[in-house]
Amino acid sequence: MPVNLQAPDPSALHPVPGVRLGIAMAGMRKANRRDLTVIALDEGSAVAGVFTQNRFCAAPVQVAREHLALGAGTRALVVNTGNANAGTGEDGLARARATCAALAQLMQLRPEQVLPFSTGVIMEPLPVERIEAGLPAALADLKADNWAVAAEAIMTTDTVPKAASRQMQVDGHTVTVTGISKGAGMIRPNMATMLSFVATDANIEPAALQALVREAADLSFNRITVDGDTSTNDSFVLIASRRAGHAPITALDTPAGRALRDAVVAVAEQLAQAIVRDGEGATKFITVQVEGGRSVQECQQVAYAIAHSPLVKTAFYASDPNLGRILAAVGYAGIADLDQGRIELYLDDVHVATRGGRHPDYRDEDGQRVMKQSEITVRVGLGRGEAQAVVWTCDLSHDYVSINADYRS
Amino acid sequence: MPVNLQAPDPSALHPVPGVRLGIAMAGMRKANRRDLTVIALDEGSAVAGVFTQNRFCAAPVQVAREHLALGAGTRALVVNTGNANAGTGEDGLARARATCAALAQLMQLRPEQVLPFSTGVIMEPLPVERIEAGLPAALADLKADNWAVAAEAIMTTDTVPKAASRQMQVDGHTVTVTGISKGAGMIRPNMATMLSFVATDANIEPAALQALVREAADLSFNRITVDGDTSTNDSFVLIASRRAGHAPITALDTPAGRALRDAVVAVAEQLAQAIVRDGEGATKFITVQVEGGRSVQECQQVAYAIAHSPLVKTAFYASDPNLGRILAAVGYAGIADLDQGRIELYLDDVHVATRGGRHPDYRDEDGQRVMKQSEITVRVGLGRGEAQAVVWTCDLSHDYVSINADYRS
Known part of the structure; x- marks a missing residue:
């Protein structure tokens, strides 16, 4: 669908x-x-x-x-x-x-x-x-x-x-x-x-x-x-x-x-x-927006790390506001001198993480509410510059595996 | 399992x-x-x-x-x-x-x-x-x-x-x-x-x-x-x-x-x-061996492109000898001057592709036989040097999605 x-x-x-x-x-x-x-x-x-x-x-x-x-x-x-x-x-x-x-x-x-x-x-x-x-x-x-x-x-x-x-x-x-x-x-x-x-x-x-x-x-x-x-x-x-x-x-x-x-x-x-x-098995449309980078290229790098992570994508499928997976993807995106203490994370309007850790006001049910939507924006602030980039992706569902595993049979 | x-x-x-x-x-x-x-x-x-x-x-x-x-x-x-x-x-x-x-x-x-x-x-x-x-x-x-x-x-x-x-x-x-x-x-x-x-x-x-x-x-x-x-x-x-x-x-x-x-x-x-x-949802153990590269680094790059491709991984899960997915992963691995006309591909002992195209003697049932095994070696020859690298991975199954989507529920 x-x-x-x-x-x-x-x-x-x-x-x-x-x-x-x-x-x-x-x-x-x-x-x-x-x-x-x-x-x-x-x-x-x-x-x-x-x-x-x-x-x-x-x-x-x-x-x-x-x-x-x-x-x-x-x-x-x-x-x-x-x-x-x-x-x-x-x-x-x-x-x-x-x-x-x-x-x-x-x-x-x-x-x-x-x-x-x-x-x-x-x-x-x-x-x-x-x-x-x-x-x-x-x-x-x-x-x-x-x-x-x-x-x-x-x-x-x-x-x-x-x-x-x-x-x-x-x-x-x-x-x-x-x-x-x-x-x-x-x-x-x-x-x-x-x-x-x-x-x-x-x-x-x-x-x-x-x-x-x-x-x-x-x-x-x-x-x-x-x-x-x-x-x-x-x-x-x-x-x-x-x-x-x-x-x-x-x-x-x-x-x-x-x-x-x-x-x-x-x-x-x-x-x-x-x-x-219309992505294979897609049930959600995800906008990944990365801001505050030193260059568009590094913002894209982080956005793609999030958008490609099978763990992040299955979390979207499950409507699971799994902060850790997104932050981990930011961390391994390949910015060598990234300061985790400056990372901000939002799910739509919900401020999920601040200074690299859970936001004190963040409640799991707020994240859950956003994750249940069919359209979700993940916004990451890197806190190191003025550049930004956007990537669009979908979730990873059982149907993705079925479509790709069963295609030739 | x-x-x-x-x-x-x-x-x-x-x-x-x-x-x-x-x-x-x-x-x-x-x-x-x-x-x-x-x-x-x-x-x-x-x-x-x-x-x-x-x-x-x-x-x-x-x-x-x-x-x-x-x-x-x-x-x-x-x-x-x-x-x-x-x-x-x-x-x-x-x-x-x-x-x-x-x-x-x-x-x-x-x-x-x-x-x-x-x-x-x-x-x-x-x-x-x-x-x-x-x-x-x-x-x-x-x-x-x-x-x-x-x-x-x-x-x-x-x-x-x-x-x-x-x-x-x-x-x-x-x-x-x-x-x-x-x-x-x-x-x-x-x-x-x-x-x-x-x-x-x-x-x-x-x-x-x-x-x-x-x-x-x-x-x-x-x-x-x-x-x-x-x-x-x-x-x-x-x-x-x-x-x-x-x-x-x-x-x-x-x-x-x-x-x-x-x-x-x-x-x-x-x-x-x-x-x-013991990988999440793994049903097969895959050895990806890349040879004939100019450096170990570029061999690793190709091996990881194959090992990370969700399409390749679901093909292993489905026991589908899907040549195209592996060759496409080789192609997008990021070697700018790669000559597709020199690529060789083997599944265990079966010579699947030669000079970048289907091997004339290759039969789908031979690929199928190898793909049904629980341990498979994918061997890619780049034809441009002496370096090689090996990466081990597993397939991508329905259980991977289930494990990761259902974990917190």
Whole structure:
């Protein structure tokens, strides 16, 4: 059961001028399942992406990076579920390239103008012939208001489709930001991958778009963790069709740049949080906020130590306000000169620990009350600086073990 | 159910001349439970220790470190279960010191000749008065052949007492190494702590003993992981009563030094592995061996990435030879220039992956056969150097979640 997450209302997902989506059933792994999505971009669009840091990155990730680097002007993305084309070596690269070539031919593009994305089982050969057979139907389906269908088509073991949309004004022009994501663990059983595609019609220069995709990733997808495992296929792509009528955005530190940045970050944040809310076996959505660090990096380090600790995560599952586990995670996060006597800990509004020890006014029932909620904020003060960082995670339940232990059986 | 681990046969635990152990029931947390242990050392003994790196280290750890640093000549260790005296601030330090003072008075020692150790619930005040009341009975019980009783008395939620013993010859003199350990997760629910005490009568100089305790810890307790959480109280203490008749060992790279080193490492390794075998919810004992790295450090990094991955651990629980999860963990272990095309993977004798992809001769049923065993070796070749490292861990089962989620209820 996802935590406070519903399927998106299709009418709330604003189409993005210049971006059309087409979906088909290609029988990648199961029959009668939408599993192939094409995102077609008008000429003049700009595209930027951030990809998994996993050294075992999948073939489509390698090809997408390569094609983006060529700067040929991306005109289409092709996304399949059912097979991740990961751990497949040279043959996998050839199949990812064949996918791009097939779509390029149908759309009269060059192969390097197509970016491939795959998600699903790993270490199995990608059935390119099924993709080729499915592409005409996907192209025939291309339309601007297909975001909700695409959100469903890119799912693997997600239980709820994930989408978000915003509009704002830039110089009196309405600008849209709409996106979809999938992924229910950083790497689901052997279904790999977090994928997210966000599009805007904002008129933004490619260099600024590249800066924006990194910043948005850092503030959203790079802040979530379900189980600490990093997938081989993780990709976040930001598309700008540049069709909005406002003057070009050349930098993010302008009024228009900030407005777009805020909208993209808000959409990315909502999509990232949706992944955690639909995390494997999740029963609670946890915000871990670390303040008072000397650097953002050390705050993140502490936040991740808390968010990754199986003991902390099982305590959330049990609604057990187990102070010790959180403080212990702070202690082993790797800040060599951390002074435990300056650590403050809050569960929502409840001041649990002060100066590294139990707060004198703290009562177990207050902690219990917060821990029973489906949404909880853990706030840690390090008392050594001004930096802060936030990470979102979920609890660790019996269902997590069941889902991951029973998947292939 | 611990994995291939039985309670030690008391008669197989050789007494160590110069070392006596006394156990009492102090009612620390439960009545009629042996929970207080004194280890008394003859004059002239040398003691060295390694302690938790957690910045939230417990009061007894701080005091033990302090007393060792004073070099006053340790003559007694006092160990209580039921309360870890962790997360207790200044008051906790005062109580740890009071414990040492009480035992010192009874034994006519100085307080700094006593080292305190505590394990049990955290963030609760240590009941020093119960320790004081129990000490006379513990002292009355002091004897050399009490190792098996002490192994049981230091347990918290361990299901089996843990002890190991060896003898060897140095210059025609019999030298004994005997030790005990406890801990069933790196940090059990809110019962903190891994503790281990190993004693030898070898005549070894303090500087060499200090080198030996570090080396032995690196090859044993620093190679195990149950859940990646590091306790606030972890301590490994090596005692040398120096009563054996051989010439003093001044360095480890001598024939006598090597013989002692091998015996201490073997005992420490057995005690460390016993902790994993008795890991929370463990059903399998996993050896992760990483070879072909450029440094031991990078091999350890990869081994820990595999051993900490919840996805890998649930796959072991499910007896699922899920290659992808192990390769993905290798990929995100943090070696920036790792070439996935050189990775080899074996499950015991089965060659699962070669050059980063599935081995052509690999059959799922061969992997399955190995994964069903209660002891499994995962061997990863990085193909970039000569270094290697080993880490021992267990699987992640439904019982792990149950034990940790239900502990306080």
